[in-house]
Amino acid sequence: MxxxxxxxxxxxxxxxxxxxxxxxxxxPRRIVHCLQRAAVATGAPERDEASLRNIIGLGVQAAVQELYPGADEAFVHQFTAAYRACYLEAEDAPETxxxxxxxxxxxxxxxxxxxxxxxxxxxxxxxxxxxxxxxxxxxxxxxxxxxxxxxxxxxxxxxxxxxxxxxxxxxxxxxxxxxxxxxxxxxxxxxxxxxxxxxxxxxxxxxxxxxxxxxxxxxxxxxxxxxxxxx
Ligand SMILES: [Mg+2]
CATH class of the missing domain: 3.40.50.1000 (HAD superfamily/HAD-like)
Known part of the structure; x- marks a missing residue:
């Protein structure tokens, strides 16, 4: 070829x-895990794995808007912070x-x-x-x-x-x-x-x-x- x-x-x-x-x-498995953790931490409805994998590759704020249309700025900020803390620090999240x-x-x-x-x-x-x-x-x-x-x-x-x-x-x-x-x-x-x-x-x-x-x-x-x- x-x-x-x-x-x-x-x-x-x-x-x-x-x-x-x-x-x-x-x-991607660590990203999905931390998106799920951020949903729990912020009290947001959980999304299924396929929906979460689909938005991997967008910037995190654009991703949050895609998962939670109409989300206000405070929620986006809170979700983003919870996601990043998990991704950067969580020891129980999947390896990369x-x-x-x-x-x-x-x-x-x-x-x-x-x-x-x-x-x-x-x-x-x-x-x-x-x-x-x-x-x-x-x-x-x-x-x-x-x-x-x-x-x-x-x-x-x-x-x-x-x-x-x-x-x-x-x-x-x-x-x-x-x-x-x-x-x-x-x-x-x-x-x-x-x-x-x-x-x-x-x-x-x-x-x-x-x-x-x-x-x-x-x-x-x-x-x-x-x-x-x-x-
Ligand atoms: Mg990618």
Whole structure:
């Protein structure tokens, strides 16, 4: 299978921007657990697991509005605080390992001098904690977080990463597991690859017209290898 991962003609691929949760880190179970805990803590009606997984990838405030339409500002604030406290500190919440193949993929791209970035709906504090825990901070030249930008699929976050890296949309690729990532990329003029090991099923991701849908990061690395061989 040949995927048009690389820019046409002589243009080099210069930047890959990754979503974090559900793309590089297997964190959706912890996110669902903490959304459920935040509902209990705030006395809000609980939502089923499918509804909770569906909003993973939005900024937390946009996610709360999606789960509880018409929620007032005080509730959003209270829910967000309860969610973040659980995610950052709860010792009984599910662990968040990296997905298989993360170091191999990042090392391979890094060795080819492709710049790497992150555009995540996590808070800055949450991303910093995850980068430190995984030892991956040194790979990324630019990162943008959900508390610094409007929620995906607004393209501001992705544009910020491209600007900091000094790379144009045509030489950038976005990699994400949710339709919000793929739509954000489309709004920014950046071709995107969907990875289906995260929160949204293939048929939902396909609707956002990605360059390709791949089952995992090993398949993404293999696609890059093939694209390199055929150019
Ligand atoms: Mg995600």
């Amino acid at each position: 040949s995927i048009p991962l690389l820019p046409p003609g002589d243009a080099d691929l210069r930047l890959i921007v990754f979503d974090w949760d559900g793309t590089l880190m297997d964190s 390992p990296l997905f298989a193949g993360v170091p191999e993929l990042l090392n391979w791209l890094d060795a080819r001098e492709v710049l790497l970035g992150v555009a995540t709906s996590k808070s800055r504090r949450g991303l910093d904690q995850a980068l430190e825990a995984t030892g991956l901070a040194g790979y990324f030249v630019a990162t943008a977080t959900g508390d610094e930008h409007p929620s995906k699929p607004n393209p501001a976050m992705l544009r910020c990463v491209m600007e900091r890296a000094g790379v144009k949309p045509g030489r950038t690729r976005m990699v994400g597991d949710s339709v919000y990532d793929l739509e954000m990329a489309r709004h920014a003029g950046v071709p995107a690859v969907g990875i289906t090991h995260g929160v949204h099923p293939p048929q939902r991701l396909q609707g956002a017209k990605p360059l390709a849908l791949l089952p995992n990061l090993a398949a993404l690395l293999e696609a890059f290898r093939q694209a390199e061989r055929t150019t």
